[in-house]
Amino acid sequence: MKRNEKAAGGEAPAEKGLRAGIRRFGEKPSNRLLLLFALEGVLLQYVASINGFGNNLYATNLGATPSQIALNQTIPNLTAVLLMLPAGLISDRMKSAKTVPVSMLLFMGTMYLGFGTVPALGENRMIFYFAFLAMTAGLIAAFNAQWQNLFAAAVPPGEQNRTYAFRNRLMFAIGTLSPLICGQAMSHFQTTDGKLGVLRVFYYISAAFLYLQAFILSRIRVRPNLDAGKRFSLKDAGELFGSLARNRRFLFFFGSVLFFYLGWHVDWSMWYIGETRYLGMTEAHLSYFTALCSVFQLLGIGFWARVNQKKSIHFSLPFGLFGLLLCPATIMAAHAIGGDAGRWFFMIVGSAENFPQACIALCILQMLLAVIPDRNRALTISLYTMMITLSNSLMPLLGVRIFNALGGETKAFYLFNGIVFVWRILSTSLFVYRYLLYRKKPDLFLMPEEEKRASS
Numbered sequence: 001m002k003r004n005e006k007a008a009g010g011e012a013p014a015e016k017g018l019r020a021g022i023r024r025f026g027e028k029p030s031n032r033l034l035l036l037f038a039l040e041g042v043l044l045q046y047v048a049s050i051n052g053f054g055n056n057l058y059a060t061n062l063g064a065t066p067s068q069i070a071l072n073q074t075i076p077n078l079t080a081v082l083l084m085l086p087a088g089l090i091s092d093r094m095k096s097a098k099t100v101p102v103s104m105l106l107f108m109g110t111m112y113l114g115f116g117t118v119p120a121l122g123e124n125r126m127i128f129y130f131a132f133l134a135m136t137a138g139l140i141a142a143f144n145a146q147w148q149n150l151f152a153a154a155v156p157p158g159e160q161n162r163t164y165a166f167r168n169r170l171m172f173a174i175g176t177l178s179p180l181i182c183g184q185a186m187s188h189f190q191t192t193d194g195k196l197g198v199l200r201v202f203y204y205i206s207a208a209f210l211y212l213q214a215f216i217l218s219r220i221r222v223r224p225n226l227d228a229g230k231r232f233s234l235k236d237a238g239e240l241f242g243s244l245a246r247n248r249r250f251l252f253f254f255g256s257v258l259f260f261y262l263g264w265h266v267d268w269s270m271w272y273i274g275e276t277r278y279l280g281m282t283e284a285h286l287s288y289f290t291a292l293c294s295v296f297q298l299l300g301i302g303f304w305a306r307v308n309q310k311k312s313i314h315f316s317l318p319f320g321l322f323g324l325l326l327c328p329a330t331i332m333a334a335h336a337i338g339g340d341a342g343r344w345f346f347m348i349v350g351s352a353e354n355f356p357q358a359c360i361a362l363c364i365l366q367m368l369l370a371v372i373p374d375r376n377r378a379l380t381i382s383l384y385t386m387m388i389t390l391s392n393s394l395m396p397l398l399g400v401r402i403f404n405a406l407g408g409e410t411k412a413f414y415l416f417n418g419i420v421f422v423w424r425i426l427s428t429s430l431f432v433y434r435y436l437l438y439r440k441k442p443d444l445f446l447m448p449e450e451e452k453r454a455s456s
Contacts, residue, residue: 030159036220037151038167043213044140045171046178047112047206050199051137053179053290056272057283058199061192062119062129070269070400072137075130077393079138081386084145088382091146097153097222097378101146102214104139109210111135116203119196136206141392145385149378152369153222160369161313164362165305169298172358176294178202183287195283240376244383249371249444254384256430257364261388263423264324265395270403270416271331278335278413279343292351300358313363314438314445318431320363323356325424328417335413370446 055072091100115132118125155163185198244250275281281289307316327350334346372380399416406412438445 030156030163033154033159033220034163034166036216037155037163038170040213040216041167041171042174043209043216045174046209048140049175049178049290049294050182050202050206051140053182053286054199054202055133055137057186057286058118058196059126059129061195061199062125064126064129066273066400068126069272070397071130072133073265073268073396074393075134076136076138077141077389079134080141080389081393083139083142084382084386084389085379087142087146088149088379091149091378091382092376095224097146097150098217098220100378101143101150102218104143104146105210105214105217108136108139108143109207109214111139112203112207112210116200116207119193119200141385141389145382146378148365148368148381148385150217150220150222151365152377152381154220157369160366161305161308161362164365165301165308168301168358168362172294172298172301176291176298179287179290179294181287183283183290186287187282187284240379243373244380247371247373249446252434252444253367253371254387256434257367258387258391259430260321260427261391262395263420263427265392266399266402266423267328267396267417267420268392268399269396270399271327273400273403274331274335274413274417275346278410279331279346281343281346285343285347289347289351292347293354296351296354297358300355301362303355304359304362307359308362308366312435312438313359313366314431314435316359317363317367318428318435319356320358320360321424321428321431323353324360325421325428326353328421328424332414332417335410367445 056069059069059072087100087104091097094100111132114128115136118129118132121128151160151164182198182202186195189195189198275286275289279285304316304320330350330353331346334342334350336342337345368381368384372384399420402419403412403416406415434445
């Protein structure tokens with residue numbers, strides 16, 4: 001009896017200490033902010049993962065041709081390009097940086113209800129597919145620019161690496177599970193209608209998650225916009241472009257990053273074609289691979305966040321680009337091996353390459369925020385993201401065209417991936433050079449706070 005009382009008495013202080021620790025963690029404003037961004041990131045990652053895993057499969061089961069598969073990148077990204085400038089202009093003149101992104105989330109949630117209904121829309125369903133694709137995946141690309149502006153307005157620079165890394169850890173966790181569950185569910189159905197039915201359910205869940213994400217973002221406190229209530233004029237546009245043209249830090253960053261993105265985006269459609277046509281991967285294989293990629297990114301994000309703190313984001317990024325340049329070599333080696341052995345080689349080695357790649361988004365966002373002014377920040381981010389998104393809309397289509405021009409067969413597959421491999425060697429070398437230059441002239445990579453506030 002006394003032993004039981006002692007045991008019960010021994011657990012209470014530990015439980016009390018745990019509750020007190022959680023309470024103390026939550027009382028700190030930066031920790032509450034961290035948790036809110038982590039939760040909304042998880043919801044967004046579910047939607048992004050289902051897009052990345054499911055959209056090509058959705059189109060394939062709807063009867064899309066290879067050329068239409070290539071449009072899965074082009075159409076949503078062109079939509080984002082058209083929307084980014086208006087969204088940035090409106091956002092900069094709102095009192096709060098969260099007004100536009102919250103509104104976009106509510107609209108996207110409604111569009112996902114339509115996207116999930118596409119298989120029931122008869123002979124013209126491919127037309128409806130691309131229309132709703134533009135208003136879902138396309139708006140997510142435009143939303144990301146506004147999210148970056150919200151993030152900059154809510155999180156102080158000293159907390160950005162920690163908050164973004166924690167958010168990405170949880171995002172990669174859900175990115176591991178959602179494609180795996182979706183792929184397994186699809187593999188239980190042999191008919192096209194059965195596979196489409198599974199994807200429809202996951203798209204309807206996306207709608208619900210976007211509504212919930214909008215609510216969470218609406219609860220985050222942000223600094224007021226400097227240009228709130230101000231009308232936009234052509235003179236303002238001229239001043240903004242003139243400011244960016246004189247901002248050598250931004251121009252150096254932008255030119256380097258654009259060259260990298262062009263070489264990354266060129267094989268996005270060819271990657272899926274290579275996986276399915278040349279490696280023979282099924283929905284289950286694709287789900288395993290997507291899940292393994294997320295596991296390695298989850299393991300990598302914490303590691304690279306610590307490296308960023310100890311070294312710098314400029315030190316980390318070349319490692320991420322090195323992991324990316326190995327991808328074309330890996331898919332060629334997997335095809336050369338062939339069969340199940342080649343597929344498993346690709347899934348294990350290709351997913352492991354995501355460990356260094358986990359630092360790419362973490363580093364590039366902080367590099368961007370370090371070289372742009374606070375005034376007209378949303379518009380500047382929109383202009384930058386518009387160019388990157390334009391690359392993502394056109395380069396995958398160009399990649400397929402290059403592949404077809406080379407012959408469209410196995411030899412062309414190897415030639416195309418060889419070109420991509422060389423391109424990525426060059427972009428990685430460029431960022432190695434940037435790091436060496438950063439060690440000598442760090443002022444080229446960071447805009448002083450007083451200059452950020454004063455710039456227009």
